[in-house]
Amino acid sequence: MASSCTGNCFVCGQQASQWCSKCSEGLDKDGNPAPTFYCGRECQAADYKKHSKGLCKEANARKQLYRGAQLLQDLFYAYREAAFDLKIERAEITDGKLHVFEAYFDHRAEDNGPLFPFPDDLVPDANDKKALLSFLACQEVPGNMAELIKKILDGICDFNSGVHELDYVPKQKHWRISRTQGNVLDTNVFRHAAIGISFLNGDQYVVDPAGAQCGQYQAIVPFADYRQEYFEYLPNFRKFGRSAEMQKNILNGSIRDQLGPRFDFRVSFVQREVSKTMTFTVNGWEESHEKPLANVLNQKQAEFQKDRDDILDVVTKHMRLTVQWWEMPEGPKITYDEVRQGDGSVDVYYKVEDAKGSWPPEMDEMYEMMRRE
Ligand SMILES: [Zn+2]
Ligand SMILES: [Zn+2]
Helix, strand or coil: CCCCCCEECCCCCCEECEECHHHCCCECCCCCECCCEECCHHHHHHHHHHHHHCHHHHHHHHHHHHHHHHHHHHHHHHHHHHCCCCCEEEEEEECCEEEEEECCCCCCCCCCCCCCCCCCCCCCCHHHHHHHHHCCCCCHHHHHCHHHHHHHHECCECHHHHEEEEEECECHHHCCEEEEECCEECCCCCCEEEEEEECCCCCEEEECCCHHHHCCCCCEEEHHHHHHHHECCCCEEEECCHHHHHHHHHHHCCCHHHCCCCCCHHHHHHHHHHHHHHHHHHHHHHHHHCCCHHHHHCCCHHHHHHHHHHHHHHHHHHHHHHHHHHHCCCCCEEEEEEEECCCCCEEEEEEEECCCCCCCHHHHHHHHHHHHC
């Protein structure tokens, strides 16, 4: 720590330049550094019992939470970039917001897709890119990242009573993005999905990896601040796991009727595979390094950053390989049957044909390599 790091002794209030080393990287409620200063050994010893059970523990729990939320957001962006599913033909800034022109795309009639490279040339601004990566994708956070969310947030608080899925109408003034699909301006008022988390000490937060679409770029925000700024009305608090269940029902066809005729199952299939790769790779990393994510998040800053970069790097590689696999001739195929109903409408039934080859060999190799390292 720099020499400018001084404060008042927590016990006697005198100026102090020493601090508890156990929580030197701990955070306050707003995510700011919050070291506890002591003028010397005597004051620290007097406070030791209370501090180690109280402030010290809380500051470190918040560090773990803020880092975990940031990791979830980094993973979300990497996942969306690997599995981007909008065919953007043009983009412009209108009234300070990003407006995208999306080709109306019937995957049944086209040979390419369901995924497309992210259009970096059309959307060069970093924040616009985040907005577009999260556009219409917020549900994929609780839907496709549930296991990772549980792994990262569990253990910081009492998971089952403390974590919820939030579903809400955001204030439209913050909304960052609009689209024309085909020739039609999309006038839907979109809802937004995020995660709410409560600590036993009363702290409440919104973990919001996909908030960029409604102008909220931070991975985590204290609940009270979030409520003030972003909720139009109070959100629905839903049981954690609901979106993952929904995702399952989309893929097994049991809620087909609710999804509408244009719903593209191919996207859901491939994205599920990519998200499975994300989870599988994180699990593999933990195993091969014999280091659970909770330990990764609790390390000193430099080691944490090194591991985080490594995790993101290998997850990104594996997700790209998974997408390539679905696009290879020997990869799995999604096919469909069209059944004409009595009223003239057409129902589409999708199914996945198993791959001709085995799981991409490069990926097995990479996983093996990672285990040996
Ligand atoms: Zn003192
Ligand atoms: Zn401490």
